[in-house]
Amino acid sequence: MSTVVLLLITGVGLGAIYFLVASGLSLIYGLMGVLNFAHGVFLTFGAFLGWEVAARMGATTWAGFAASLLVGALAGAVFAALTERFLVQRLYERHIEQVLITVGLALAVVALFDGIWGTDARFISGPPWMSRTTTIAGANVPNDRFVAIVLAVVVLVAIVLFLQRTRYGMIIRAGVENRSMVTALGIDVRTAFTLIFTIGGAAAGLGGVLASHAFGYVSPMLGQTLLIFAFIVTVIGGLGSLTGAAIASVLVAVLQQFANYYWGYGDFAVVVLLAVVVLTRPSGLMGKKVTA
């Protein structure tokens, strides 16, 4: 029983991190039709800058941790906004070239991170409470998972409120459904594109800091590894669907935890789940109809 609870909560904690990466990816794809390979780079950049700030302010203090979260989100947001504005937007509506650009950027920037921070993992420490455990139903759950879950829920609520309550949110929702009709109403969707990249980048940067605490390290490949799971999550959840991304994140991560524990092949279980979803529901759990 305690094992099940532990796997469940750590699974949801991992799902929280997946969600922070996948939410932006899914919205970017839904609105712009762009598969953003550079999304993992936003995450890694957030994680490294967060780590640098925390190290300077005292990694074990709460102030240092809070600052690292803030800086991580900010770093991801700025990097993403610049990427959209200066690279992706130059190739407006040319989706394949846009994907290629993000692939090239990811390649170049990961190499740059290698050069700056070295290829070896940097080990992370946070406030001592974070690495202690809390006992729930007999399971000793690492506290950092709770932090990840709470922050992911906060991000989810914030994005939902933004999408439901603001004009830009409305433009984004409408654009995911039918981008060309939005432009035919006289709206310049490019602003919404930059915005959605920025939001996605902030979520990814935040996810980077949390991931580095959950895994205990940060390395230049951190984002690329998570990115692949985030891709799987977005396909399973349905491209363009925020709710789908949230549900699929938890589903994928929990399945992965259980399969890892009982079978040893968590990654395969996830890929099998992906294959099943693609065979039975090609547009994903909550996706709009997939078009090329």
Next chain:
Amino acid sequence: MTSSPPSRDAATVGAGPTARPTAPVLLVRDLQAHVAGQQVVEHVDLQVAPTGVTALLGRNGVGKTSTIKAVMGLIGRSGTIELDGEDISTLPTFRIAGRGVGYVPEDREVFSGLTVTENLRLAERRGSEHRYDLVYELFPELEQRGAQAAGTLSGGQQQMVSLARALLNDNRVLLIDEPTKGLAPRLVTEVAEALARAAEVAPVLLVEQNLQVVRDLARHVVVLTDGRSVHHGDASDFLDDPVATQRLLGVHGGTDPAGAA
């Protein structure tokens, strides 16, 4: 009501639009357009008169929708497209709409996940007044169903949302593509009435299969065949010519109800 046209246009149109009431609001010359690597509009010339309804007719698949999309900049196009004498053939879609081109697409294209009110709010254009009074007077149902998701509306109600989005703003011209497609006869009448009111506010380029509606509303017609404009002229003259309607539309003018297909 509209922003005054730049001086360059005053020169081309003479002493400005008011002095030449017959100058077309929209002028299309030698339009070509392509979709998915295929040329679907070969050569279209058309003019939209400064008042009233100009109908764009033709059998299924001749390129009516594509012509309208090309004017909106939604598909690749080349040729001359002038709005009030100003070239809009290279502008991006949102700027074309911003200059006062209202668009009601063939399949309504309401945002199904947004509420009716949100659909209308999204259509509000900056620098234009928003005529909710007119819209709600024409379609009182939309006011009652404001909080309903547009995707759950009936086809007729969705058509109203789509028309309302275009009527909400001050427009120089309205491009309306088959507004009565698939509607019950009573709704066809209702939509036709709304179109008549719309035409009082702004000139309309109307694609319509229901020739009775065309007869009631349109003053001019342009007829397409295989991506080319082949006939321009007075609407009733054309509809009264059984040979021409039979040849170009495959129907007898005015007698055949909704949709020859």
Next chain:
Amino acid sequence: MTDADIGTDRRRQAVRVLLPLGLVVLLACLPLLDISVPGILPGATYTPGTLHLLALAWVMAAVALSYHLLFGVAGLLSFGHALYFGLGAYGLGIVMRELQLGLVPAAVLTLVVAVVMSTVLGAVSLRVTGIPFAMVTLAFAQAAYVWVRRDPERVTGGEEGLRLPTEFVPGFLVGVADTRNLYWLALAVLVLAYLLTAWVQNSRAGHVAEAVRENELRVRVLGMQPVLVKLAIFVSASVIAAMVGMVHLLLNSGAVPHVMSAEFTISLLLMVVLGGVGSRWGAVAGAILYVLLNQRLTVLAGGAWVESLPAVLRIPLSEPLFILGTLFVLVVLFLPGGLAGTVARVTARSRDRRGDDGPDRRPHPPAAEEPEADDVPQRLEVT
């Protein structure tokens, strides 16, 4: 057409056959010659180091050709092509060692496995199109990558990689002593891959696939099954990749997890885009450029003078992938059509200037009317 025209036509055709043939003969003679190209090749052409580098370039060009089939011909943006290359490399080694088979039977068996696996996985992946297809292929390849790295069955050698079981390989293909033979093998596999690619492209499936990329609807209206055609291309490309992967195993006396990684597929994408999407020789040129550049940049990165630079210059210069990634971004932004596209533009311009091309310059020429539509770079679109 005048007689003179026919004459030029024949001459052109002869050139199109003889030029590549001559080139292959020349390349085949390289191990016997003593040619030095300072700055590009590490040593004279007969030295094992240079031969190994060139052989690697031929192998990468061959696998880039198979990626060209997928992406350039069928418009399938796959991020999992490394799976089949890796399958060839690992599969051959594992089959030889575990089943105690000789090189040829093991190679045949590996190819059969590649056919089956690519058919099954291709059929699943092709349930979705466009970007979702990219993601699904990536996920499958990633699963395989994780498997070879973790090595739960104790067959792949994990992170260390798989060592070539030399006892099952004919002596003349083993070891550095006979790099020449491996070089010729690599060149042969490149020629074979080129011919196979051209054959698939000119087959009915190839033509239909290109039509599908242009306009899937129209093909469906004509009563053909776009999915089956795409699957045929997918399987052909995968099998060619597996075949090349086997040569890679021999060339490097082993296989490492990298050959199954997403980065490997991305490097194939890079080569094809650098060369010009849709062009066969572009894929070859892009791959050779990539391999040589990568090698040169690695040498440069280790150079003493880089060490002495300030950090802002030293860090980017010491990362070959940073430079390659940046180059790639620049090509996508400023050189649409890559090498082949640029060459085509330059020759078209000089031909225009000579004036032996008609004045027919319509604003939007239909794609079918472009000259030699068989091997030209095109606008990027995936199906």
